Amino acid sequence: MQISGVDLPSNRKFGFFVTLICIMITVYTVLNHDQVWGSLFALLSMMFLLLTLINSKLLQTLNIGWMCLGLVLGKIITPIVMGLIFFVFFTPIAVLMRLSGRDELKLSFKKQQTYWQKREEPTQAISFENQF
Numbered sequence: 001m002q003i004s005g006v007d008l009p010s011n012r013k014f015g016f017f018v019t020l021i022c023i024m025i026t027v028y029t030v031l032n033h034d035q036v037w038g039s040l041f042a043l044l045s046m047m048f049l050l051l052t053l054i055n056s057k058l059l060q061t062l063n064i065g066w067m068c069l070g071l072v073l074g075k076i077i078t079p080i081v082m083g084l085i086f087f088v089f090f091t092p093i094a095v096l097m098r099l100s101g102r103d104e105l106k107l108s109f110k111k112q113q114t115y116w117q118k119r120e121e122p123t124q125a126i127s128f129e130n131q132f
Contacts, residue, residue: 003067014063015052019045 009017022045030038051058097104
């Protein structure tokens with residue numbers, strides 16, 4: 001089954017995944033001396049394990065919901081992370097390069113007769129083979 005062009009994991013894989021997450025939360029809560037939440041998550045992990053082993057088709061709705069949640073979070077988080085990377089890393093570097101007068105792409109216009117650049121050595125035909 002697919003949702004928005006993305007294949008769903010099998011219901012068994014999803015069940016084992018949720019069981020593992022519940023076990024990890026159980027261990028964490030028990031180590032922090034919270035027996036009530038530890039017992040609740042232990043019960044949940046046993047329930048998901050039994051559902052996975054006996055009849056994993058019952059987990060289909062949860063599997064679809066989990067995948068939809070992941071797709072929505074991906075559409076929200078990805079632009080935020082990419083924007084942060086751009087504004088935290090690339091923008092300061094670009095500002096520093098402009099302040100220092102560097103023009104790596106040769107975008108600034110100067111009063112010249114031509115903007116063509118002469119190559120120091122002629123192009124060899126062999127350089128066009130196996131470009132990738």
